[in-house]
Amino acid sequence: MDILRMRGISKAFDANQVLHNVDFTVAKGEIHALLGENGAGKSTLLNILAGVLPGDTGTITLDGVAYPHPSITQMEKAGVAFVHQELNVINDLTVSENIFFNHELTRGLGILRAQEMISQTRELLESLGVELGPTVKVAELKTSEKQLLEICKALHADAKLLILDEPTTALGNDEIAHLFSILRKLKEDGRALIFVSHKMPEIFEIADSYTVLRNGELISVGAIADVTPERIVRDMVGEQYADKDVYTVRELGEPILQLRGFSGVGFESVNLTVRRGEVVALTGLAGSGASEVMQTMFGALPIIAGQVFVHGDSVHGDIPRFMRRHVGMLPTNRKENSVVPDFSVLDNIMLAEHSLTGSHPVIHRKPELVRFGELKQTLSIRAQSPDDAITSLSGGNQQKVFLARWLNIDADILLLDNPTQGVDVGAKGDIYAQILDLAKAGKTIIINTLEIPEIRKVSDRCVVFYAGHVVAILDHDAINEHDVMLYSTNAAQVGEEEE
Amino acid sequence: MGEPKDVGFVPADIDAELVTDDVDAPEPKSSWRQTASSTWQFVKSSWTNHSYIFVFVVVVIVYAISTTMNGKKFNTGHISSILSSQNTVIVGTMAIGMALVIITGQIDLSIGSALVLTTGVTIVVFNVTNSIPLMILAALGAGAVCGAINGFLAAYVRIPPFIVTLGTMLIYRSITLWAVRAIPREVTGSGSSQFSMLSSNSSYQAMRMTFGTSKLTIGGFEFPYVTMLFLACLILFVFISKSTKYGKAVYAVGSNEKAARLSGVNTQWIKASVFIVTGLLVGVASIIQASKVGNITPASSGRSYEMYAIAAVVLGGIAMSGGRGNILGVLFGALSYATINFIIVSIPALSADIQDTFQGLVLILVIMVQTAGPAIRERFRGRAKAVDAT
Numbered sequence: 001m002d003i004l005r006m007r008g009i010s011k012a013f014d015a016n017q018v019l020h021n022v023d024f025t026v027a028k029g030e031i032h033a034l035l036g037e038n039g040a041g042k043s044t045l046l047n048i049l050a051g052v053l054p055g056d057t058g059t060i061t062l063d064g065v066a067y068p069h070p071s072i073t074q075m076e077k078a079g080v081a082f083v084h085q086e087l088n089v090i091n092d093l094t095v096s097e098n099i100f101f102n103h104e105l106t107r108g109l110g111i112l113r114a115q116e117m118i119s120q121t122r123e124l125l126e127s128l129g130v131e132l133g134p135t136v137k138v139a140e141l142k143t144s145e146k147q148l149l150e151i152c153k154a155l156h157a158d159a160k161l162l163i164l165d166e167p168t169t170a171l172g173n174d175e176i177a178h179l180f181s182i183l184r185k186l187k188e189d190g191r192a193l194i195f196v197s198h199k200m201p202e203i204f205e206i207a208d209s210y211t212v213l214r215n216g217e218l219i220s221v222g223a224i225a226d227v228t229p230e231r232i233v234r235d236m237v238g239e240q241y242a243d244k245d246v247y248t249v250r251e252l253g254e255p256i257l258q259l260r261g262f263s264g265v266g267f268e269s270v271n272l273t274v275r276r277g278e279v280v281a282l283t284g285l286a287g288s289g290a291s292e293v294m295q296t297m298f299g300a301l302p303i304i305a306g307q308v309f310v311h312g313d314s315v316h317g318d319i320p321r322f323m324r325r326h327v328g329m330l331p332t333n334r335k336e337n338s339v340v341p342d343f344s345v346l347d348n349i350m351l352a353e354h355s356l357t358g359s360h361p362v363i364h365r366k367p368e369l370v371r372f373g374e375l376k377q378t379l380s381i382r383a384q385s386p387d388d389a390i391t392s393l394s395g396g397n398q399q400k401v402f403l404a405r406w407l408n409i410d411a412d413i414l415l416l417d418n419p420t421q422g423v424d425v426g427a428k429g430d431i432y433a434q435i436l437d438l439a440k441a442g443k444t445i446i447i448n449t450l451e452i453p454e455i456r457k458v459s460d461r462c463v464v465f466y467a468g469h470v471v472a473i474l475d476h477d478a479i480n481e482h483d484v485m486l487y488s489t490n491a492a493q494v495g496e497e498e499e
Numbered sequence: 500m501g502e503p504k505d506v507g508f509v510p511a512d513i514d515a516e517l518v519t520d521d522v523d524a525p526e527p528k529s530s531w532r533q534t535a536s537s538t539w540q541f542v543k544s545s546w547t548n549h550s551y552i553f554v555f556v557v558v559v560i561v562y563a564i565s566t567t568m569n570g571k572k573f574n575t576g577h578i579s580s581i582l583s584s585q586n587t588v589i590v591g592t593m594a595i596g597m598a599l600v601i602i603t604g605q606i607d608l609s610i611g612s613a614l615v616l617t618t619g620v621t622i623v624v625f626n627v628t629n630s631i632p633l634m635i636l637a638a639l640g641a642g643a644v645c646g647a648i649n650g651f652l653a654a655y656v657r658i659p660p661f662i663v664t665l666g667t668m669l670i671y672r673s674i675t676l677w678a679v680r681a682i683p684r685e686v687t688g689s690g691s692s693q694f695s696m697l698s699s700n701s702s703y704q705a706m707r708m709t710f711g712t713s714k715l716t717i718g719g720f721e722f723p724y725v726t727m728l729f730l731a732c733l734i735l736f737v738f739i740s741k742s743t744k745y746g747k748a749v750y751a752v753g754s755n756e757k758a759a760r761l762s763g764v765n766t767q768w769i770k771a772s773v774f775i776v777t778g779l780l781v782g783v784a785s786i787i788q789a790s791k792v793g794n795i796t797p798a799s800s801g802r803s804y805e806m807y808a809i810a811a812v813v814l815g816g817i818a819m820s821g822g823r824g825n826i827l828g829v830l831f832g833a834l835s836y837a838t839i840n841f842i843i844v845s846i847p848a849l850s851a852d853i854q855d856t857f858q859g860l861v862l863i864l865v866i867m868v869q870t871a872g873p874a875i876r877e878r879f880r881g882r883a884k885a886v887d888a889t
Contacts (some may be wrong), residue, residue, distance in 0.1 A: 099655045300761060331761050338761070342754040342822040343747075351751055354744035355763035361743045405762065 003028045003161055003192045006048070009058035011044055018044050019216045021058075026161065031193045033153075033207035033224070037236055037485075041216040042196055044397055046163055048360055050082045051075040052164045066156060081154030082163045087146050089138050095149060096121035096134040099156050124156055128182055144175035148182065155186070156230065162186070168202060169287045178283045180206050198285050200229040200491035229491035237481040247436070247457060247476065253277050256444050257297075257413055261306035266298035268469040270305065274446065276412075279439045281455040281479075282448040284488050286467030291332060293465075294415045297323050300330040310413065328406025329415040329436045331401070332448075338402045339390055346372050346386035351405045356409055375404040379434060396430060403434070412436065420454065432458050452481040466490045551816040551831040554865055558838045560855030565845050575720050577841070583714070583723035584837045586807060588791070589614070592729050592784040594808040594815075595736050596646075596777025598829050601812055602740075604753045604821030605653060605660040605775050610781055611804035612671035613645040618785035618795040619675045622694040623686055625789065629700040634789075640830040646778020650771030668805070675797040688794075695794035711790030723785045724831060732783055733830050741827045753821030810862050811836050821876060 004026040011019040019041045036042050047053040049060065051070040060067045062078050070078075089098050096118045103119075105113040121134035130148050140145065147167055154162055164183075168176050182447045183193060183206060195207055204224060212219040212235040219235045253276025254483070262270040267289030275282050282290040295301045297308045299319040305313045310325040331337035340348055350368060369383060372386045379400045390398060399419060406414060416435070420428040435458050439445055449455060454463050462479045464472040464487040472487040485491075532625040563573040581587060593610045598606045617638055624630075624637035649667055653660040680691050689695035696707055714721040751759040752769045760766045788795055795801070815832025817824025837859050841853045 106560055318765075318767070319761065323763045329761065336755075337757050339756045340751050340758050340822075342750060347747060347751075351747070351759070351764070352762040355759075355765070358744055361745060363742050363744060363747070 001025065001028050004043070004061055005061040006049065007059050007061075009045065009048060010049065010059075011041075011053065012056060012058045017216060019048075020054075022213065022216070023221075024049075024211055024218075025221075026192045027209070028192055029187055030186055030208040031188045031195050031206055032211040032355075033195050033197065033203045034213070035196075035198075035203070035210055035232060035236055036213035040213040040236070041163070042213055044216075044254045046082070046165070046194070046196070047212070049075070050080055071241065075124055079158060080163070081157060081159035081161070081296045083147070083154060083165065083167060085165045085167075085169065087143075087150055089146050089149055089153075091139040092137070094135050095132050095141075096120070097127075098138055099124070099153050101153075103157075124152055128152065128155070128185065130182065137338075142175075144171045144179065144306075147171065147179065151182065153183070155191075159191070161192045161194065163196075166198070167194045168197060168199065169285075176202070179402060190252065198489050200232070200489040202230075204229065212236055215365030229489075230250075230486065231324035231493055233482060233485045233489065237485055248440075250277055250440060250460075252460070253442070256311060258309040259293075259297065259306065260309070262293070262303070262308060263305040264292055264303055266292040267296075267465070271472055272463060272470070274413075274444055275400060275440050276444055278448070278461070279435065279441055279445045279459045281454060281459035282446060282460060282465065283450060283452065283484060285450070288465040288488065289464040289468040290463075291299050291344065291417055294329065294417050294446065294448050295331075298327060298415055300329070300331075320356065323352065323409060323411075325413075325414045326409070326411045327415065328409065330402050330406070330417060330419055332418040332421060334395065334398060334402070334421065339398065342389050343390055344387045345381075345383045345390055345393065345401055348390045348401055348439065349375065352405045355410050370436045371408060375407060378458075379404055379408065380430075397429075399431060400434070413444045414446070416445065418449055419447060422447065423425055428454070452479075454483045455479060455484070456481075464488050506604075530667045540622045547827075549816070549825070550868075551814060551825075551828040553836070554814060555831040555835045555838070558835045558842070558861075562838050562842045562845070565842050566879060569845060569847065579714070579721045579723070581834060581837050581841060582726045585791075585838060585842070586837035587810075588725045588729045588787050589784045590804055590807045590811060590836070591829065592732055592780050593777070593804065594829050594833055595732055595826060596773070596780040596806040596812065596813065597805075598812045598817050598824065598826055599736070599740070599749055599773040600660070601775055601819060602749055602753045602815055602821055602824060603770055605773070606664065606809075607660065607774060607777055608664040608805045609645065609648060609649060609667040609671055609835045610777065610802040610808060612675075613642065613778065613781045614784055614788065614801040614804060615795055615797050616645060616671040616675045617641040617781050618788045618800075619678060619694045619797065621782075621785045621789050622688060622795065623682065624697055625702070625706070626686055626688045626697045626700065629702050631702050631706060634706075635704075635786060636791075638786045639779055642778040642780070642782025642785065643775055644778065645781065646775040647771075650774030653774065654771035663806075672797060677799050692798060693794050693796050696789060707793055711787075711793070725791050728781040728783065728787060730830075732780060733826070737826045739802070743774075745769075750822055754823070807836060811856070814862065814865055856868075874879050 002025050004024070006022070006024040009019055009022045009024070010017070022041070022045060024034075024045060034042050034046070044053065048055040049070075051072040051074060060070055062075075063081065065078065067074065067078065090101065093101065099121050100117045105117050107113060110216050118134045118463055125132050125134065126153075128148075130152060131144060132141070132149065140147065141149065143339065151162065151164075166423075171179065177216060183195075186193065195203070197203055207224050208229070209221070209223050210232065211221050212232060213239075214236060219238075220232075236373075253424070255273050256276045257274040259272045263273075266287070270293055272280075276359065282293060284290040292301060294301055299315075299317060299322045303316055307316070309315070310327060313325070315321055315325055315327075340351060343351070346368060347374065354363070369386060375381070376383065381400045381404065382397050383401075390401065393401065403414070419435075420431055435447070439458075447455070447459065456476075456479045459479065461474050462474045462484060463470055464474070464484055466488060467490075471490065472483075474483065501503070520617065527828070528608055562577070566573045566577065593614065597607055621634055621638040621642040625634040628634070649660070649664055652658050652663040679694060687694050688697045696703060698707075710724050712723075713728070714723045716722070740749065748759065748764045748769050751762070751764055752766050756766050759769075785795075788800075811829060811832035812824075813819065813832065813836050815824070815828025815830070817828055817832075836858070839858055840854065843849055843857050844851070849857075
């Protein structure tokens, strides 16, 4: 029997159609995997289900009752619980206070019946086999325990349908096993679960059935038992689009950057040699360690073991040491990590150079203006005046300003962490064209991105990370969306094990 | 030289705006209207970027009116007394440091107590050595040490600056209170409650009578020497903040610390250094205190000076959230604050007890105008943008 039936769901944001006529069905007592690449429409669909967003068309039926205009409270009452990727527990309260938050048991005048709430919490936790003390402060819990607490909270509200959005990203293997045993217990109780994950091994371990979305359309539905990981990955990425290839084969120089047994926060024993003029892409799902590798080879995170050689010399220490070796990093999340909002475009560019040349303390404006003119031309930055506020530029143009920040100190190794984040499609192409131009001019470029088609456009090699380890290094001709996805979800391994 | 440059760019921006406006207009606007409109735009943008000057002008006008209403003639003597008042020279000098601390997004509550401690050291060194260079060195050294303790704890031990400087505020004053009783009379130069410059020292005349209390008369206008020292510090730090890499780093740390760190700025050092700089300026202020007043009373002197300095910084248009503001504003902020005092004193009907009420009201009023102004403008701009987007 089906607990949830969503039929003909469509949703558009302005002109952007994110869901086209999608059907989604979940049966009672099953774990249903909802799959798709970033931007496939999964979160929009789930938000419509939870009453967070209104759908444009379509019907939602839960347990036989139709909800034409669902609201968050209505869906909560109906038994839908959404466990978000970022946890919503309150650290300064105890476990039992969190579970009863906003639904506290009271006698008159709002006085709490604390003992009763604690004993009820204990019963709930025991029934699930969760070993947590009801009076423990949540701040003292591990991430995995907080995750379980979120699930307990949902169950306390008597949820019939639990939505788990990538619940395993922050968990270790043992913790995942524990979580899964609890999920199985819930399933036996007859509750339904929607499980969103990118990790193929997990999906094949826990889920009973699946739905794949791609570009807002329903691609396939079925039982996990009838399908292979390769098949699901193919459904997720679709047939190869005929991309216009701007890539050209270039003569590469001498090895300029080497990682040997390189370990840091979130990754282990990475070995990699990069040559002058090469474009190397690092990729992997969130939490795979690719971004951390990049930050560690710029001194922004500590090196735990191993070495990084730049121009043959081992470099360690803080950021300025790497900058002096002509390494520059364009960090992810531009607004948080790159933009100095109160500075002009010129001052934003000059910031890195100023911090290296403090021994000449006085700023001379004329040579800086000349330099600005050159950089503006090289990178075709669209700014009217060097004194324009940085915040007046578009995302793509801001990103060029921050590239200029590094070109200005003659960085010849550029680390670009998710450089096209929040940049519109046109400007993306622009940035990638620029990356190739810089490579042709002898710059060495390492990009961390999740956007596989973009990797194919520019990179000579692609290094795929899974759970902190390099699982594959693919040459340009071997880079395709299907294989990269296969490696980064570790589906390749599942396939081998099944054979 | 940064200042004229800023102002210079404003009309250029306005020209650009006018050009876009003119796209729809069939006839170019007549030149007088253009001039009038760019003058208006210039005034408007000055109001936005340098509103502290307007605040000061308004305050002085009110002062002139209140003086005249009391049957006195407002003259340069009044201006001269504003320039030499305690709130201008001593609080103003320390407020320059406070401005830098606030620009990095921190706060220093200890400067009033640090002034007492540093002045104590300064006077003791003067009394013992009778040497002006050693006295100056002691003042700067003691100030720098006070600041370095704050900076180390705030930036490297990462205790919130509010807490660190609240603690040192208590410590610095109480050490001085203890010292003034423990140190023999011939060294403190006075009884058990005060540090006082020994008039028997041969350098007393030069330090106290010439530098501390005399004025230089330029074209009939009397200009106190101590004010010149304050202005010299101000000009130095206007230059440092606008035209040096260190100055830019201070602003960058306050504007976006993460971005500054990822661009190679040693953010911990910058955050610690502004406290040391503040300490050095407290040292300068204690030289002024010693030579202008001649003594300091640890129990009562310098009380609430940290609050007066914060008020001067805020009246000077520097954002409490950090990253924004002009050191030149401190001059006008300190002058405005000092003038408000004079206004209240000049009205005989008002008791001195009510003085703080007026100062508080003016402070709130000015900040209200400064914050409400941009918010209202932003609302209009937001509407215009929404229309553009559709």
